[in-house]
Amino acid sequence: MRPFDGRRVLLGITGGIAAYKAAWLARLLSQGGAVVDVVMTRAATEFVGAVTLEALTGRPVHVDLLGVGRALDHIKLARAAEAVVVAPCTADFLARAVHGHADDLLSACLLATTAPVLLVPAMNDRMWAHQQVRANAERARALGYTVLDPDEGPLAAGEGSGPGRMPEPETILAHVARQLEPRAALAGKRVLVTAGPTREAIDPVRFISNHSSGRMGVAIADAAWRRGADVTLIAGPLAVPTPAGVRVLRVESTQEMADAVAGELPNADALVMAAAPSDFRPARVAEAKIKRGAGARAIELEPTADILASTRARRRPGAVIVGFALETHDALPNARAKLASKGVDLIVLNDATEPGAGFGVETNRVTFVSRDAEEALTLLPKRDVADAILDRVEALLRGSDADASLAAGD
Known part of the structure; x- marks a missing residue:
């Protein structure tokens, strides 16, 4: 290990x-x-x-x-x-x-x-x-x-x-x-990681969410801190413990996560959006618990904030942005579209239907999608996937630092 x-x-x-x-x-x-x-x-x-x-x-x-x-x-x-x-x-x-x-x-x-x-x-x-x-x-x-x-x-x-x-x-x-851990490109850098699901209230006791445990995002935050970074973890309701040394901001809804990311991002050298925020929320939240006797109910849904897209104006120059794409079909085309539409440096793609990958398991098989390449990994423990992601973040940061030095005439 x-x-x-x-x-x-x-x-x-x-x-x-x-x-x-x-x-x-x-x-x-x-x-x-x-x-x-x-x-x-x-x-x-x-x-x-x-x-x-x-x-x-x-x-x-x-x-x-x-x-x-x-x-x-x-x-x-x-x-x-x-x-x-x-x-x-x-x-x-x-x-x-x-x-x-x-x-x-x-x-x-x-x-x-x-x-x-x-x-x-x-x-x-x-x-x-x-x-x-x-x-x-x-x-x-x-x-x-x-x-x-x-x-x-x-x-x-x-x-x-x-x-x-x-x-x-x-x-x-x-x-x-x-x-x-050898000191590398993350030493002293500020890394922002999101993890876990979000919850969108239906009434005071029920909510819409998903099966995300937060294990992947927590592994990334842990590995980034181990590599010497100053790490902030923005976490929805997690099913796993938070790592040592990491500053943790707890959130519940997608909007709360979006607000937390917006507040932290201007100071971040890297953002890794490993969370699985809800894409929809009830258009209206009932003030009291909805009773079974009320019969069939339709719940009108509306889109939640697109957190990754909303970060574009707040990213500091040279910051490395990593998004995740959990797909069930047309995986690579969808990941490439997300890479372009969200303006990120790297998409970590995985298939929710593949055994041993996705939510609620300790392993994952991902494909890295960047502007000029695609790289598929084998099935690995999420801890090892986290290190593979951060290897690429470090390489991108080294490139950004080198570009900044050239621009400054060093």
Whole structure:
């Protein structure tokens, strides 16, 4: 799984109750294809066993700084690592890390590595609120470490709920992926993505919608953030979780989505319209629930806003615009017509009737339609389709940046 396959990740575990979550993080990293070297403090072994981590990673677990045949482990492990993540990172380890201590294997590895470092603090909420701990977190950031703020939620037994809980392993995994992803044309760019269906009210309890889960758009937003972009996701009602790191604007109707896109687009370097907004809405919305006893009812429909077409006047110069076309017949002619009529750079075409593609599934088979080419992909996981789309967005952005440089005489 991009970008983990074959990459070396050093997973540091310190002595907090959240150490039990580190076992699942090790599992996720290994499943993604990473080579995971686990380094535990002595205190961490009181919370989770080294044997557990060895079974999950298939590799030896490292605890001691010194020992026969292991005198240079801290150098070897630090040099091999392409990313370092410490999860959980206790208040004690955070303090030792920012002051350059090297009295155990994990802190020595931090001093010896040149890889990006992600610290994931987890502790009691009162400890996290202490000014010394917060100052240490800021010192860590000043050193170039990435520090995730703890989540708010249930703490250790009897301690109630508050800010101090370690983020879930899936969230940490996303941040490690962002560290491992090579910096490319999306780094620092502002990317706007739409996802999911919209709903058009019939009465206070019913609506018109479609089968879109939002999975494709969410995968694109996730991949764009992983590649270093500043991502805003405009989401209708989703059937999947939103990705880590992404700013999310929730909408319900097509008009709300159109208004949100209009507000965000002038600052966007790229727009990927992966949502499936309703094309029609009831011409009149009943003020009360329509009763069954009222007999047969006809619902008059009217067109909703054409979001993609309405963006033309708001696009910034050089912005890359990607539209989607979900078709059931005459797919390529319809996609080419949409490419021209909406003035976009790329259409991502897929067939709603094809098994394994379209709505509600984890795979998709798409064809890229541009002004001068058509390229059909095989059936792929939507995560891989998202990366294929963004490869093409990056290429288009590089072309736009090069054109801008030529125009400026650089």
